Amino acid sequence: MRNPYDVLGVSHSAEEAEIKKAYRKLAKAFHPDRNADDPKAKEKFAEANAAYEILGDPEKRAQFDRGEIDAEGKPRFQGFGFGGGSGGGARSGDFEGFPFGFGAGSGPFSGRRGARASAGDDDIFSQIFGEAFRAGTAGSRRRASAKGEDLQATLMVTLEEIAAESKKRITLPNGRDVDVVIPKGVTSGQVIRLRGLGAGGTGMEPGDLMLTIEIAPHERFTAEGANLRLRLPIELDEAVLGGTVRVPTLEGVVEMKIPPMTSSGRTFRLRGKGLPGKTGRGDILATTEIRLPNEADEILTEFARKRRSAKAI
Secondary structure (H helix, E strand, O other): OOOHHHHHHHOOOOOHHHHHHHHHHHHHHHHHHHOOOOOHHHHHHHHHHHHHHHHOHHHHHHHHHOOOOOOOOOOOOOOOOOOOOOOOOOOOOOOOOOOOOOOOOOOOOOOOOOOOOOOHHHHHHHHHHHHHHHHHHHHHHHHHHHHHOOEEEEEEEEHHHHHOOOOOEEEEOOOEEEEOOOOOOOOOOEEEOOOOOOOOOOEEEEOOOEEEEEOOOOOOOOOOEEEEEEEEEEEEEHHHHOOEEEEEEEEEEEEEOOOOOHHHHHHHHOOOOOOEEEEEEEOOOEEEEEEEEOOOOHHHHHHHHHHHHHOOO
């Protein structure tokens, strides 16, 4: 696999928000549902997900930057580190003089057990060579077990379902039904990895499910993260004199006071009436729009004429 920084097209000093933005752009562009006729889109989509698995996790990103794991998230074997040779590997004399206690003979692999090391030898090697040996052998064992294919699916949710933190039952491409809890702070186009819900096989570890969240359009609200934007029509007398107006929310209608001489385009914030986020509930941002009568109003017309005449003087 390519370097995850190259896959997402970001620099090594990129901030978390920049990495997330680049990943979402690629996930949206190469999502299989939108590229049914492009056989390479699935590969690019999977590559972007794998890259974000590393760079989107601060701990894994740090491990990759230090060279402890590779682009697939697997441990790198750092070598034994004996001596000062440029190759960094072990030489024929490197093992001489070490009190390994493997039995008779001058070499570490001699004796009754022959050249094959046992499970106990792994512990001895780990003590001598450090974590690099343990990580390398563990990685080899993990690579020996095959993993099934990842599956892709799309989950359409409403703003009401997000606000209620509902569960949604979906049918996977393999025919299996699962209940999915809508996560807090979810955004449209976000891809969620559900481990172990992908394709499997005899003797294989199941793959993962890559679930793309799509937020259904709403007749009143527009989601901006955990906040909701709302266009709030108000009557002319309410705008001029002020008063209490009724504001819709996802859970019902609430009342809000507006001051006298409120112009169109003024935004009021209703705290805690938005969507659940990772750090708390968002707000509703209600922007006023003055609504004029549908039919002619003699009093309003006469007032407008007098005001125009006064301005002309």
